[in-house]
Every structure is written in C-alpha cells, then in structure tokens.
Amino acid sequence: MDSQKHLFNLDPDIHYLNCGSKSPLLKSAEAAAVAALIQARNPFQITPDDFFALPKEVKARFAELVNCDPFQVALIPSSSYGFATALSNIPCDAGQHAIVLEGEFPSGYFSLKTWCDKNQAALKVVGPDKEALTPGESWNKNLLDSITLETAVVLMSSIHWMNGLKFDLESIGQKCKTVGAVFIVDGTQSVGAAEMDVKRFKIDALICASYKWLFGPYGMGISYFGHAFDGGQPLEESWMNRTNSQDFGNLTNYDHEYTEDSGRYNVGEMSNFVLLPMLNEGLKQINEWTVSEIERYCRKLTIPLYEYLKSRNVVLEEEQYTSHHLFGLKLPEDIDVELLINKLQSNKIYVSRRGGNLRVSVNVFNTAEDIGRLIQVLESSRSNIYA
Numbered sequence: 001m002d003s004q005k006h007l008f009n010l011d012p013d014i015h016y017l018n019c020g021s022k023s024p025l026l027k028s029a030e031a032a033a034v035a036a037l038i039q040a041r042n043p044f045q046i047t048p049d050d051f052f053a054l055p056k057e058v059k060a061r062f063a064e065l066v067n068c069d070p071f072q073v074a075l076i077p078s079s080s081y082g083f084a085t086a087l088s089n090i091p092c093d094a095g096q097h098a099i100v101l102e103g104e105f106p107s108g109y110f111s112l113k114t115w116c117d118k119n120q121a122a123l124k125v126v127g128p129d130k131e132a133l134t135p136g137e138s139w140n141k142n143l144l145d146s147i148t149l150e151t152a153v154v155l156m157s158s159i160h161w162m163n164g165l166k167f168d169l170e171s172i173g174q175k176c177k178t179v180g181a182v183f184i185v186d187g188t189q190s191v192g193a194a195e196m197d198v199k200r201f202k203i204d205a206l207i208c209a210s211y212k213w214l215f216g217p218y219g220m221g222i223s224y225f226g227h228a229f230d231g232g233q234p235l236e237e238s239w240m241n242r243t244n245s246q247d248f249g250n251l252t253n254y255d256h257e258y259t260e261d262s263g264r265y266n267v268g269e270m271s272n273f274v275l276l277p278m279l280n281e282g283l284k285q286i287n288e289w290t291v292s293e294i295e296r297y298c299r300k301l302t303i304p305l306y307e308y309l310k311s312r313n314v315v316l317e318e319e320q321y322t323s324h325h326l327f328g329l330k331l332p333e334d335i336d337v338e339l340l341i342n343k344l345q346s347n348k349i350y351v352s353r354r355g356g357n358l359r360v361s362v363n364v365f366n367t368a369e370d371i372g373r374l375i376q377v378l379e380s381s382r383s384n385i386y387a
Contacts, residue, residue, distance in 0.1 A: 001293045004364040007285070014348040015370040020161070020189060020326045020361030021352050023215050025278070026285055032277035033217075040273065048248050051240065051271045058276060061283035062222050065291070066187075066206060067197045074223050074265035075276075079188055081235065082207030082223040083111035083155065085265050089232035090182050092119035096152040099143070099181075102127030103355060105161045108186050112155045121152065136321025140168050144175055151181040158190040162355035163328030166194075166321045173202030182228055188212055192286050193294055193325040193363065204228040213325070213363070215282030220275040225262040234258075238268035289364065298362050299324040301371060305360070308375045328357030332382070340381035347377050 008024045010016060016024065039045055059073035076082045092115075100112050102125050116123040126146045128135030147154060154176055159166050169185065176183040184205045187196055191206070192213035198206055206224040210216025225232075239245055241264050244255040258264035270276075286294070302324065309316060312332040316322075331337070340358075344351065351374075352359040360374070 001289065001297045001364065003297075003367045004289070005367060008365045010365060014350060015373050016350045017360050017362055017366065017370060017374060018350045018352055019193075019363045019365075020212060020359060022211050022218070023213065023282075023363065024365060026215050026281055028285065029215060029217075029278040029281040032281050033274055036274045036277050046273065048246065050273070052246055054276050054280060055266070055271050058222070058280045058283060061280065061287055062224075064287055065196065065283065066191060066224055067199050068224050068226075069261070071261035071263065072224055072226060074225060074262045075267055075270040076207070076221040076223050076265070077219060077267050078107075078221050079105075079186060079207050079209045080107040080111060081267060082205070082221060083108060083184070083186075085223075085235050086182075086184050086205040086207070086225070086229065087111055087115040087153070087155075088235065089229055090115070090153050092121050092152050096150050097122040097124050098152055099124045099126055099146055099154045099156075101125070101143070101156045101160065103160065103162055104155075105157060105186065105188075108155050108157065112153070115153070119152075133315055134317045134321075136165055136317050139165065140171075140321070143167065144171060147172070147175045147179055147181060149179050151176070151179055153182045153184060155184040155186070157186040157188070158196065159194070159323045159326065161189045162359065163357055164189075164323035164326035164359075164361075165317065166323055169201040169203070173200075176204075177202045189326060190323065192282075193291065193298065194323060195291060195295070198224050198226065210279050210282065214279065215285065216279035217275045220272060220279055222279070223262075223265070225265055229262065229265070232264070234264045234266075236268055238266060238270070240268070240270060241266050294364055295324050297364055301362055301366060301368065302327075302360075304368070305371050305375060308378065325363060326359065326361040328354060328359050331358060332378075334382045335378065336381055336383040339383070340377065343377045343381050347373055349374055349377060 010024050059070040062073050063070040098112050098116050100109055126143050128139035132138045173183050182204045185203050187206050188209045191208050204226045209221045211218040241259050242255045243257045243259055314330055314332055
C-alpha cells in the first residue's frame with residue numbers, strides 16, 4: 001500500500017501525526033454528510049426503510065472487521081454508553097472484584113469504579129513492575145496473574161491509550177473464560193488499525209468510539225455484545241429496538257419483544273441521518289484497505305523513527321508489545337523539551353503529550369516526509385547539539 005493521503009482533505013502544509021486524538025475526515029465521508037444535510041432540506045424523501053437499512057449495513061461492515069455476527073453489533077453514541085450498558089448487565093457476588101489497567105482511559109476507569117461502588121466490590125488496578133526497563137512483559141504477566149476465580153469483570157483497552165503498549169488479548173481472554181470473568185475491551189485506539197478478533201480473543205463486549213481509527217464522526221460509536229449479554233437489559237427503551245419497529249402503522253400495538261440479539265442495546269435514534277453515513281464510509285474504506293495492509297504500512301512508515309531513537313540510545317519496548325500505529329516516545333535525555341514544543345509548533349507537526357511521553361499516532365494518510373520532519377525536529381531540539 002502507498003500513502004492514501006489523496007483520499008483526505010488534509011492541509012498539505014501540516015504534518016498530522018495525531019490520529020489517536022481524532023482522525024481526519026475522508027473525502028467520501030464528507031460527501032456523504034453533505035448529501036445527508038441536503039436530503040434533510042426535504043424530509044419527505046426519508047422513507048421508513050431508511051431508518052433501518054443503513055444501520056444494518058454499518059453493522060455488517062463492523063462485524064467483518066472484528067469477526068462477529070452483525071446481529072451482535074449495536075450502535076452507541078460513545079464508549080461510556082457502551083461500558084454502562086455492559087456493566088449494568090453484570091452481576092457481582094460477595095467477595096468478587098474487578099480489574100482495570102493502571103492509567104486506563106478515564107471513561108473506562110470511572111465506569112468500572114461506579115460498578116464496584118454499587119456492588120461493594122474491590123477495584124484492582126494492575127500495572128507493570130516499577131523496576132522494569134520496559135513495561136510490556138511484566139505488565140502482561142501481572143495482568144494474567146491478577147485474574148482469579150474471584151474476578152467478576154476485566155475492563156481494559158486493547159492497547160494502552162497513552163503509549164500504544166500491546167496486551168496479549170488472546171491469553172487474557174482465555175484466562176477470563178477459564179475463571180468465569182466477563183471480558184470487556186475498549187477497542188477505541190486499535191480497531192481499524194490493528195487486528196481484532198472477538199472470537200479468538202474471547203471478548204464478551206467490545207466498545208469503540210468511531211472518531212479515531214474508524215474514520216467516523218464524533219458522537220457515534222459502535223460495539224459488539226457477545227452471548228454473555230443475550231437477554232440483557234438495555235439502558236433505554238427505544239421504539240426502534242422492538243420487533244415490530246419497522247411497521248410504522250402499528251407501533252402502538254406495543255410489542256414487548258426486543259429485536260434480534262444485541263439490537264436491544266442500540267441507542268435511541270440510532271439511524272442518525274448525518275453521522276451514520278460518515279461512519280459507514282469509514283468502515284467501508286477500512287475493509288477495502290484491510291487492517292493487515294494498514295498495519296504493514298504503518299510499520300514500514302515508522303522504521304526510520306525507531307532507527308533514529310536507537311541511534312540516540314533510547315530504550316525501546318520489545319516489538320511484540322509495540323503497536324505500529326500508536327506509540328509513546330521516550331525522548332532522548334538531551335532533548336530540550338521546551339525547545340522541542342516550540343519547534344513542533346513552528347514546523348506544524350501535530351502530536352500529543354500523554355503520560356510524560358510524546359505520543360505519535362500514524363495512519364495511511366501519513367507519508368515518509370511526515371516522519372522525516374519529526375526526526376529533524378527531534379535532532380534539532382537536542383540541548384547539547386552545538387556543544
């Protein structure tokens with residue numbers, strides 16, 4: 001795969017290395033949104049079928065991406081909505097606890113903390129060994145060791161949102177299955193840019209915001225709810241989630257049966273006529289590219305950056321624990337941080353600062369020039385460069 005920058009309307013004068021914050025909009029998604037707005041001028045053009053056809057298509061595209069049945073996909077407005085939906089359907093026995101990652105994204109942490117408080121359960125926060133030179137190996141081991149017969153639920157990001165650290169989801173999912181714990185994964189920072197297989201990883205619920213690696217809009221998310229949530233209770237009672245919802249003339253013949261499988265968990269007004277076409281275009285494009293090609297492109301793109309860091313004696317995480325699309329850079333000791341920040345701004349390089357690291361997140365719209373300019377700025381920000 002070559003750079004796909006031509007499919008975006010990115011400003012040609014900037015170097016956007018911050019897809020982990022928000023992705024740029026595809027030209028096709030922009031066109032879909034404009035078409036939806038134009039259609040809204042004349043709402044008589046919207047038919048009853050339009051309320052359900054596109055949601056069905058979007059669910060099928062996401063199902064292809066994560067290897068599940070489309071009936072197990074639900075449309076949500078945000079990751080916090082998805083967490084609340086899942087956790088509200090998880091019971092807790094006396095003496096059980098829940099597990100979250102150290103430095104987990106706030107939405108996940110607060111959702112699980114609230115569940116623990118409600119159920120008088122302990123919340124175990126698991127991190128790496130403090131003395132470890134790199135955190136990957138010990139963090140994965142500590143997480144696996146912490147999952148016991150007393151674990152009710154594990155809620156964690158598929159990769160760490162601050163540094164891109166990869167977790168062994170297959171081993172973690174198997175351990176959860178062995179002890180009977182519910183496995184909830186926040187896929188926001190990896191689905192669409194890294195492999196995700198809910199069956200192989202034995203994930204019970206996969207929750208994703210769409211505005212990062214799925215090239216979707218802010219305000220719409222998507223989720224998978226496995227068989228652990230069959231027959232559960234949704235957060236709200238949307239008319240669209242009933243089996244007779246497509247029969248507009250008989251809606252007040254109140255049907256108490258929910259629609260198939262995870263359809264009961266759809267947010268009200270799921271067929272958002274502006275946002276959903278944008279998400280559909282993002283999912284369509286990702287499936288056309290394929291995640292394996294996206295991963296391969298990102299890995300090749302960032303090789304020069306890693307080679308530079310090695311030359312500056314920066315200790316790097318083992319590759320098996322490193323994401324190709326998002327990573328936190330430990331800066332060389334001789335970097336003048338204030339000078340670096342100024343140079344990033346003046347060179348129009350967009351990255352994030354997370355957890356004391358420089359978080360770089362790349363995608364198929366990035367080019368070798370973007371990485372080369374970042375390396376130049378890093379090198380010219382050394383405090384002793386002229387010493």
